[in-house]
Amino acid sequence: MQLIRALRDTQLEQGRTLQQHSELLGALVAGQVEHGKVLAEHSKVLAEHSKMLRSLAAGQAAVLDHLGITPPEPPEA
Incomplete structure (x- = not known):
């Protein structure tokens, strides 16, 4: 009987x-899902900013061309 009780315990x-591990794993998964949503939103904003920057660069190039100004070469990385 002691053996059976010990096994039960x-x-x-x-x-x-x-149960504790399941709860922790659930919290980690929920955190990853939320993190994924935030990353997707950041990617969307970055894509919009990239589009705006390309538009600004094109506009700047057009203005410089219209004024006959050759922009300097960008520095090498």
């Missing part, structure tokens, strides 16, 4: 540990 303890 061990199984109950393992069950509690598994």
Whole structure:
């Protein structure tokens, strides 16, 4: 009987540990999902900014061309 009780206690303890791990894993997954949503939104904003920057660069190039100004070469990286 002591052996059966000890096995029962061990199984109950393992069950509690598994429950805690499941809760932690659920929280991690939820955090990753939320992080993915934020990254997707940031990517969208960056794409919009890139489009605006290309438009500004094209406009600047057109103005410089109209004025007959050759812009200096960008520095090498």
